[in-house]
Amino acid sequence: MRTTVGIVGGGPAGLLLARLLHNAGVASVVLERRDRAYVERRQRAGILEQATVDALRAAGAGERMDREGMPHDGIELRFGRRAHRIDFPALTGGRRVMVYAQTEVVKDLIALQLADGGPLLFDAQVLGVDGADTSRPSVRYLHEGREQILTCSYVIGCDGFHGVARDGVPASVRTDFTRDYPYSWLGILAEAPPAQDELVYAHSARGFALASMRSPSVSRLYLQVPNGTDTADWPAERIWDELDARFAIDADPAGRLARGPVLSTAVLPMRSHVTEPMRFGRLFLAGDAAHIVPPTGAKGLNLAAADVIVLARALIEHTRTGSEELLDAYSDTCLRRVWRAEHFSYFMTTTLHTDPAQSAFDTRLQLAQLDRIASSKHAAAELAENYTGLPLPH
Known part of the structure; x- marks a missing residue:
């Protein structure tokens, strides 16, 4: 041809x-x-x-x-057992993202x-x-x-x-x-309603977690796991328990994700x-x-x-x-x-993410940065502008 x-x-x-x-x-x-x-x-x-x-x-x-x-129109950051929403349109002049x-x-x-x-x-x-x-x-x-x-x-x-x-x-x-990272993601597809109407990114002492969605009835979830993790070590009950622990905040101490059948799991290197x-x-x-x-x-x-x-x-x-x-x-x-x-x-x-080798000092630096995003419109706008996408060159 x-x-x-x-x-x-x-x-x-x-x-x-x-x-x-x-x-x-x-x-x-x-x-x-x-x-x-x-x-x-x-x-x-x-x-x-x-x-x-x-x-x-x-x-x-x-x-x-x-x-x-x-x-x-935004995402939620969870850290230090509290939650903070990033409002994309308010910080970017109206830009948003689409889950598809x-x-x-x-x-x-x-x-x-x-x-x-x-x-x-x-x-x-x-x-x-x-x-x-x-x-x-x-x-x-x-x-x-x-x-x-x-x-x-x-x-x-x-x-x-x-x-x-x-x-x-x-x-x-x-x-x-x-650059390779010293951790992976356990990707989970579950027949369960999403945790929130928007994505939730969680920093915790147990590791990172992300709650996303594929539809109003199917959730896409992620857990930080060590490199080389075997999916067989993560039965459904352990997955849901770990997600609940990492997303926990003081404002909703009894909060639990809606649970349902886990359709698939896979380990994703970073x-x-x-x-x-x-x-x-x-x-x-x-x-x-x-x-x-x-x-x-x-x-x-x-x-x-x-x-x-x-x-x-x-x-x-x-x-x-x-x-x-x-x-x-x-x-x-x-x-x-x-x-x-x-x-x-x-x-x-x-x-x-929590690096397996990081010190308590490193963790405090992470929390300070997240607190800066939660308390400063300028820091939040920098995140929102990059997340929703910078303008394409003309």
Whole structure:
């Protein structure tokens, strides 16, 4: 096959990029190594920044999101056995976030792509990207039992942290920055009403906890656990008891979460990573292929969306005018936002989690920072502005 833009990876980043390009008349092909059923049930982030919501609407993928998604105007911080709400619209000039699971975003984008978009091939295992520094790069992939080649004008790597696209950037020009954290999350999906109407982030001596939701009847919950934790060590009763202990506050000492069947559990390691540059020749990296963040700041999916929004503008501009100015600026433009999001995610993670090796002094520093957010409009606004998402570059 031949196309203008070859997209490696059929997750939300690759699918959103394909849709934005299709709407502007730019041809693309999406190659996804998993089958459709797997992609549509792959559990990931569920918090959408305002810019991501706007982009999905502009792409024609906002109808079900607006009908079924849950707009949120804030979050609650719990620490020192007290609670404090962060009011997003009041602190940001009206911005808010939307709770709408990545699985649903992907379903919406897949349906659009298959209905009237360019080719979307599932079970297409990409083997490598060749000729990234030439005028006609290509993607080698296995599909329907044989090796095939997709020749493109540009290749976009949206295949995640463990994908092959990043290897197309030679080690001689690539720098990888990584930080691993000394704890993981136990992710819990439960058939139980959410604890609150908005997300609750809890700092406690027992470790971090987060109460989120997927729908009015399904909760998404997280507990800080040691690295290497076995989910078998966490039966349902232990999970609920530990959640109650970590969310406890003096204003509601008998408060308990609504309990229900635990549908699934998984251990999620915590890592920060950035690859520079995000472009080599005609190969561009986007989303987790270029950077990952710990999920505490709800930035992963939103960073990926911001990357492809910037990239779609650049590709469309080049198609219409021949100018490569925006393409040449892509890596630097995105990395400024990436490092800001990396810092915010690091801040949220290290402020709310209890490091197994930290001292009582370290804990008091965390509580002092949280108290500053609760007592200062300026500190709260800094958190709210970063959480709801900084403006995209024009």
